Structures are given as structure tokens and as C-alpha cells.
Amino acid sequence: MAELIEDFARLFGAKLSLDRTLIFRKGDSFFLLSRNLKKLVERVEDWLFAGLYLGKIKGGIFLPSFPLLFMIAEQAKNRVVIDDKAAWLFICGRDIFKEGLVKVYGSKNRGAYTLVFNRRGECLGFGKIIKDLDKAKSGVVIKNVLDVGDFLRRERTQISEF
Amino acid sequence: MFGKEFFVNRYRVLGWEFRDVTPRQAIRVNSMIVKGFDLLERLSSLGVRLEEIPFARGGYWVVHSKFSVGATVEYLLGYYSIQEAAAQIPVTLFTDLKGKTVLDACAAPGGKTVQLADLMGNTGVIVALDINKQRLKALQNHLERCHVKNTVVYRLDARKASKLSLKFDRILLDVPCSGNFATDKHWFERRTLADVKRNAKLQREILAEAAKLLKEDGEIVYATCSLEPEENELNIDWAVKNLSLETVEIECYGEEAPTEVFGKRLDDSVKNCRRIWPSEKTQGFFVCKLKRRGG
Numbered sequence: 001m002a003e004l005i006e007d008f009a010r011l012f013g014a015k016l017s018l019d020r021t022l023i024f025r026k027g028d029s030f031f032l033l034s035r036n037l038k039k040l041v042e043r044v045e046d047w048l049f050a051g052l053y054l055g056k057i058k059g060g061i062f063l064p065s066f067p068l069l070f071m072i073a074e075q076a077k078n079r080v081v082i083d084d085k086a087a088w089l090f091i092c093g094r095d096i097f098k099e100g101l102v103k104v105y106g107s108k109n110r111g112a113y114t115l116v117f118n119r120r121g122e123c124l125g126f127g128k129i130i131k132d133l134d135k136a137k138s139g140v141v142i143k144n145v146l147d148v149g150d151f152l153r154r155e156r157t158q159i160s161e162f
Numbered sequence: 163m164f165g166k167e168f169f170v171n172r173y174r175v176l177g178w179e180f181r182d183v184t185p186r187q188a189i190r191v192n193s194m195i196v197k198g199f200d201l202l203e204r205l206s207s208l209g210v211r212l213e214e215i216p217f218a219r220g221g222y223w224v225v226h227s228k229f230s231v232g233a234t235v236e237y238l239l240g241y242y243s244i245q246e247a248a249a250q251i252p253v254t255l256f257t258d259l260k261g262k263t264v265l266d267a268c269a270a271p272g273g274k275t276v277q278l279a280d281l282m283g284n285t286g287v288i289v290a291l292d293i294n295k296q297r298l299k300a301l302q303n304h305l306e307r308c309h310v311k312n313t314v315v316y317r318l319d320a321r322k323a324s325k326l327s328l329k330f331d332r333i334l335l336d337v338p339c340s341g342n343f344a345t346d347k348h349w350f351e352r353r354t355l356a357d358v359k360r361n362a363k364l365q366r367e368i369l370a371e372a373a374k375l376l377k378e379d380g381e382i383v384y385a386t387c388s389l390e391p392e393e394n395e396l397n398i399d400w401a402v403k404n405l406s407l408e409t410v411e412i413e414c415y416g417e418e419a420p421t422e423v424f425g426k427r428l429d430d431s432v433k434n435c436r437r438i439w440p441s442e443k444t445q446g447f448f449v450c451k452l453k454r455r456g457g
Contacts, residue, residue: 036287037314044326049302049315066240067309091235122239148238151307155232155300 001025005054008062011113012126013077013106023054030054064126066148069115073123078106078114080133080142087118091149096127096142108133114142124148164354169343173389176420178439183344185445188247189231190273191220192308194280196241204236215443217415218250220280223443240308245273246345248415248438248447252336252385253277255412255451259286262331265375266290266313267320267368270297272304274336279310288313289328291320320368323375331380333372337365339386339393342446362392366400373405382407382452387445389437391423394448398435399428401452409434410451419448 002020009016022038024031026047033041033051041050055064064072073079082090086100102119106112112129125147133141170180189212191198198220202212209228215221224231231237232244253274256264259282269275269290278288290313292298298317305313318325320335340358343349365386372382384401386393398419401407409431416436421428435450 032311034287034312037312040287040289040314040328044316044328046318047314047316048298049305050313052309052311053302053306065306067306070309087235091238118235122235124235148235151238151303152233154303 001030004062005030005068008055008064008068009072009075012072012079012115014072014075016071016075022051024050026050027056028058029056063146066151069126069146070123073115073117076106076115078112079117080104080114081117081119081121084119087124090116090127090144091124091147093144093147093149093153095140095144098131098133098136098138098141101133101141104133113145116142116147125150163356166350168355169350169353169390172391172424173439175424176391183440183442185246185344185440186442187224187231188215188218188245188250189222189224189242190218190245190250190277191222191242192240192276192280193220194284195239195309196236201236201241205231205234208234215247215250218247218254221245221247221250223247238307243273243276243304243308245277246445248444249273249387250277251414251416251436251447252334252383252449253281255383255414255449256281256332256334256381259332261286263328264288264332264334265323265328265330265372266334266336267323267372268292268336268338269315270294270301272301274334275301275313276304276308276310278334279305279308279312282312284309284311286312289326289330290315291318291323293317293319321364321371323371326375328375329377329380330375331377333376333380333382335365335368335372335382335384337368337384337386337393339365339388340390341387342389342440344440344445345387358388358390358392361388362390362397365393365397369397369401370405373401373407376454378454380453381410383449384452385447385449387447389439389446389448391420394437394450395419395421395423395428395432395435396426398432398450398452402429402431402455406455407452408455410453412436412449412451414449415444416447416449419450
């Protein structure tokens with residue numbers, strides 16, 4: 001379980017080392033527990049959610065939680081900083097144009113994954129580089145994979161489900 | 163027994179003259195991940211005017227905002243939650259939360275669970291229960307967004323919480339209730355006294371279960387957003403007479419609860435509860451702190 005999460009972190013050039021004894025899987029979801037919580041969930045098993053949510057497997061792909069992304073963000077080598085307009089569009093689910101890039105760290109190559117930061121240094125999500133960043137002159141260069149606006153989209157889905 | 167006139171008359175007997183109000187929206191800063199001062203500056207630069215809530219630390223009324231405060235980057239990053247001012251009170255009534263084992267018996271959608279985690283500094287353990295699947299999803303999203311680490315969530319009816327075989331230092335009973343007209347514009351058309359009595363029965367069952375799970379020196383905070391005495395003073399009167407619990411004096415916003423309700427004399431200690439009538443500041447609310455008798 002820990003390998004899956006550590007492999008995911010490596011996509012961004014981050015080296016996470018998680019205490020394997022504290023990572024729990026529940027259905028398709030993964031959680032990092034404290035020792036206190038571990039004792040409790042081992043005793044009372046039918047839980048839905050515990051500790052820090054790390055992400056889930058969906059359609060064979062690992063989808064990270066935002067707390068996990070923020071943990072990775074502390075060490076990630078692959079990161080881009082985008083301007084305010086691009087940041088707003090990004091959290092609305094849009095891709096990133098070359099024109100919105102302020103700074104690029106780590107890999108600039110097509111196919112690499114990169115964390116996306118605003119000018120304040122806050123991680124807003126991550127994307128996949130779809131054009132080499134040092135060659136592309138304009139247009140979409142990073143495809144949005146996950147952004148914090150997802151919380152709003154989930155809320156809307158849930159409200160319509162009520 | 164229903165309709166606006168019926169309920170408004172009851173409020174008059176309890177000493178409050180009805181007036182239609184819309185309480186201001188409020189937020190609560192999540193101090194687990196942001197400093198209040200930094201956040202206020204940021205929101206202010208976006209044109210959001212806030213006013214500090216004097217009775218809820220970290221709470222602010224939204225005086226003016228051109229956009230929804232539920233759609234800012236700061237909100238999405240978990241820096242604050244949207245939480246009505248009176249709803250911020252119950253959690254603050256617990257003493258010494260750090261490192262404790264806490265039951266949040268009716269937790270979804272999680273505003274108070276996150277507040278508990280915040281006041282606990284993400285230490286100890288919160289056991290959060292609810293039964294509604296959709297509301298549990300909202301609770302889990304809230305915990306993720308606000309970086310809560312110390313909570314375990316079960317889909318379990320609060321009336322069956324002893325299935326967990328655990329004892330708790332602190333128990334929050336933010337029980338399902340009839341609500342109030344200040345947050346539901348169709349409240350008077352929807353509610354009847356029969357609804358109120360049905361909710362009161364459910365609340366007593368939850369109180370009784372909680373009393374079984376409380377450690378000797380533990381604390382229960384009971385809260386509703388109902389104005390109906392059956393769900394408030396009468397339930398607490400019943401609890402102190404039947405569950406070996408006693409009320410604890412609290413210092414918080416609101417007025418002393420009445421000890422005589424519709425001609426019925428209640429235990430004197432019910433006056434320790436606080437009743438909050440709706441206003442521009444808050445919705446209607448009721449809160450009470452309990453401990454074991456002699457505990």
C-alpha cells in the first residue's frame with residue numbers, strides 16, 4: 001500500500017517515506033492513521049474514514065487526496081507557478097496555457113506530471129505536461145488532472161443527490 | 163397543533179416576541195492550517211468584510227461579500243469553514259479537549275467535527291457517527307478539505323453507539339431536531355407539534371445512550387437549533403431526573419433557560435442551559451452542558 005503512494009509521490013520527484021504500519025486500506029481508499037486511531041480501528045472495524053485520507057483507486061488509477069498532494073508539495077521537484085488568471089481557471093477545472101506560466105521547476109518534458117502552485121506558493125492541484133515546456137510558444141501545455149475546485153464540484157454533485 | 167400562530171404564541175409564553183429575521187452568514191477560521199490574522203487580511207483584500215463574533219473565538223460574521231465565501235481559493239484550501247455563529251458555540255463549552263477521546267454522535271456534515279479537531283490540535287481521537295449516506299460523504303469531504311487527522315467515521319445510529327464498546331471523555335450531541343424559522347423560511351408551514359414530539363423522543367434516546375458511554379469525569383454538550391421546549395428544556399429536565407446526569411453552569415451567549423414551561427415546573431438546574439432566540443446575529447439555538455451527577 002505504501003509503495004503505491006510513494007510511487008505516486010515519485011512522479012513529482014518527491015521521496016515520501018511513510019510508516020507502513022500506519023497505512024490502512026478500506027475498500028478502494030487509503031488512510032494514514034495515528035497510533036491511537038490504529039488501535040481503535042483494529043478494535044472496531046466497520047469504519048468508513050479514518051485519520052488522514054490519502055486517496056483512492058478509481059478505474060485502476062490512484063487518485064490522491066489533497067492532504068497527500070500537500071505532503072508531496074513540501075518536497076516535489078516538478079512544480080509550476082502560474083499567474084492569478086491561470087490559477088482561477090485551473091481551479092475551475094481548466095488546463096494551463098503557456099502564457100499563464102510564471103516559473104517552472106524540475107521536468108519540462110511532455111508526459112511528466114507536475115504540481116501546480118499559485119503565486120502565494122499554495123498547491124492547487126496537479127497536471128500532466130502535454131507539450132515540452134521549453135519548446136512550446138503558446139497554447140495549452142499542462143492538462144489539468146486534479147484541482148482543489150474538485151471540492152466544490154463534489155458538493156454540487158452531493159447536493160443534487162440529496 | 164401547527165401553523166405560525168400556534169408556534170408564535172408559544173414563543174410569546176416563553177417570553178419572546180416573534181420577529182422575522184435572517185441571521186448573517188458566518189465563517190470559522192481553521193487554525194490547524196492557517197493563522198486567523200493572515201486569512202482576514204487575504205479575505206479583506208478580496209473585498210470580504212468580516213466582523214469578529216465576540217462569543218466564538220475564530221468566528222466571523224460575513225458583513226459584505228460580492229461573491230460566495232464558499233467558492234474562494236481560501237475556502238477550497240481548508241482555511242475556513244462556513245459555520246453559523248450559534249453553531250460555533252457548543253464545541254467551545256468543553257474543557258480541556260487536547261488528547262481526549264471524543265464522540266461526535268450526529269456528526270454530518272462535519273462543521274463541529276472539524277471545530278473539535280481544531281480545538282484538539284488534531285490530537286486524541288474523535289469518533290464521528292451519522293446514518294445518512296449522503297451526509298456522510300459531505301462529512302468526509304469536510305474532513306479532507308480541512309486536513310483533519312484524528313477522526314474515525316462510522317455509519318452508525320447514535321442510539322446504538324454502545325456497539326462500539328468505547329467510553330468517552332467528551333460527547334457532543336448536536337442532535338437531529340426540528341430546526342427553526344430563521345434558517346428555514348417555510349418552517350411554520352412544514353412543522354407540527356407532532357414532529358417536535360417525535361424529534362424529542364429520538365433526542366431522549368440519544369441522550370440515554372450517551373449517558374451510558376460517558377466516562378466518570380466526562381462531559382456531554384447537548385445542542386439543538388430548535389426553539390421548541392420539548393426538544394430543549396423538557397429533554398434536559400428529563401435527563402437530570404432519569405439519567406444520573408446534572409447540568410453544568412456555562413458562560414456563553416444566550417439567555418438563561420426557563421425553569422417553568424407551559425405551566426410545568428422543571429428542575430432548577432435547567433436554568434444552566436442557554437436559549438438563543440433568533441436575531442441578525444444568530445439563528446435560534448439551545449445548548450447545555452452535562453456531567454455525571456457527583457462526577
